[in-house]
Amino acid sequence: MKGKRCFLVLVYLFWLVALGLCAGLTSFLSEVNEGNYVMTFLELSEYDAGIVVGTWYLSIFVFGYGILNYIRLQVISRVAVKQATKIFNKYEEDLKQSRVKQGDGQ
CATH class of the missing domain: 1.20.5 (Single alpha-helices involved in coiled-coils or other helix-helix interfaces)
Structure with a gap:
């Protein structure tokens, strides 16, 4: 039972890191492009x-x-x-x- 709990915590930590990276990329884009940075994040080539x-x-x-x-x-x-x-x-x-x-x- 403890192994399952540990695994679930690791999975949730992974998703938190992934969301943090997305937020970091969004904030980086806001510094680079002062205009509409959300659209820059969403509209990729x-x-x-x-x-x-x-x-x-x-x-x-x-x-x-x-x-x-x-x-x-x-x-x-x-x-x-x-x-x-x-x-x-x-x-x-x-x-x-x-x-x-x-x-x-x-």
Whole structure:
């Protein structure tokens, strides 16, 4: 359950960063073009629109596949060792208790 919550927080942070970048681009355009900067932001040439779309999909791929997959692997590798140790210790304890019940060893 904690892993899902962590993943959702990361996704929301990604969208906040994306919205922040859009706001930053809008403010940059307002400094460059004092007139109608919103229309400058919305009316892109075909080449500029291709760059924006390519950058957007590349950022989704890099963040979604690269970074989130790396974080997922790190979390799993940390949790797996602790869980395996816990299972092994429980198995040894159960084995010792079964031997004591049978009278084989103490």
